[in-house]
Amino acid sequence: MRNNHKKISRQARLARFMNAYVQTEGQRLRRENQALQSDPAAAVPEEADRRCMAVLQMEQAKKNQAEKQARPRAIRPKRFRWGLAAAVIAAIAVLTTVAYATGLLGWIGQWDEEHFYFTQDAEAEETELVITQPDEPFSLLKEALAYYDAPENIVPTYVPEGYTYEGFEYWVLESYAAFDLYYTNGTNTISFSYILYSSEPSEQYSKDTGDPEIYTVNGIDHYILTNAGKYYAVWQRDSFECSTHGYDSREELIKTIDSMYDTAAGQ
Numbered sequence: 001m002r003n004n005h006k007k008i009s010r011q012a013r014l015a016r017f018m019n020a021y022v023q024t025e026g027q028r029l030r031r032e033n034q035a036l037q038s039d040p041a042a043a044v045p046e047e048a049d050r051r052c053m054a055v056l057q058m059e060q061a062k063k064n065q066a067e068k069q070a071r072p073r074a075i076r077p078k079r080f081r082w083g084l085a086a087a088v089i090a091a092i093a094v095l096t097t098v099a100y101a102t103g104l105l106g107w108i109g110q111w112d113e114e115h116f117y118f119t120q121d122a123e124a125e126e127t128e129l130v131i132t133q134p135d136e137p138f139s140l141l142k143e144a145l146a147y148y149d150a151p152e153n154i155v156p157t158y159v160p161e162g163y164t165y166e167g168f169e170y171w172v173l174e175s176y177a178a179f180d181l182y183y184t185n186g187t188n189t190i191s192f193s194y195i196l197y198s199s200e201p202s203e204q205y206s207k208d209t210g211d212p213e214i215y216t217v218n219g220i221d222h223y224i225l226t227n228a229g230k231y232y233a234v235w236q237r238d239s240f241e242c243s244t245h246g247y248d249s250r251e252e253l254i255k256t257i258d259s260m261y262d263t264a265a266g267q
Helices: 004-037 046-068 084-096 141-147 250-259
Strands: 098-102 107-111 115-120 164-172 176-184 189-197 204-206 213-217 220-227 230-237 240-247
Touching (some): 115 230, 141 176, 213 250
C-alpha cells in the first residue's frame, strides 16, 4: 500500500515520543516528591501528589498499550516476564548472538533472529549529552543536523530513480532527538532516520532471520539487513544512530550508502 512504511514509522515515532515524555515528566515529579519528603517541615502539596499519580497512571497505560502494539520496523526495547520455556529459548538466543564493536562511543551492534540493535559497551566510558531545544523550528534536515553538530557526509546524496522528496519530520526530547526524511515514487517510500541519544541507544529494528551483512566504507560498519522483502541499513556516526529503509534491491541500497562518501550531503 502507498505510504504504508511511512505510516508505520510515524506511528512508532509517536508512540516513542509519548512514552519518553511520560517517563521524563514522571521522573521530574518523583524528584520533586523526594525533595519534599527529605524536609521534615514540608508536606507534599495536594496538587503535586495528584499530578504525580496521574502521570504514573498514564505511564503505565502507555506501557500496556505499547506492549500490545505491533511495530514492524522500529520498536523500543522492553522487559518482559518470561515463562520457563521462553527463558530457555532466550538463553539460547543470547549464546548465539553475534556482536561487533563499532564507532568511538563504544556502541556494539547486536542481533538475534528477529531484531537488530545497538548497545553500549560495558567497558566503555559512559557519556551523556545534553539535548537542547532549538530556538526556531527546523524546516530542513541539514538545519537540524548542523544544529546538533552532526559529522559531514552523514546524509546520502543518491536516491533511486523515480523517487522525489516528500517530507521531513523531527522530535526533540531530553532523552533523544530523532529526524526523519522521506522520499516516494508514488507506491513505495524510502526513509532516512537519524537519532541522537542523550546516553545509550535504545532503538530496535525488526529483521528477517539470518545475520546482517557488514558493509564497511571509510572505516564505518554499515549493517545491511532485510525485513518483509525490503532492504535497509543501520550504522553509527559519532553520537548519531543512522538508518535508511525501504529498498527493493541491495544494489540500490549500496549506491545510496556509497553516495555519502562521494560528495557532501546537500539535502
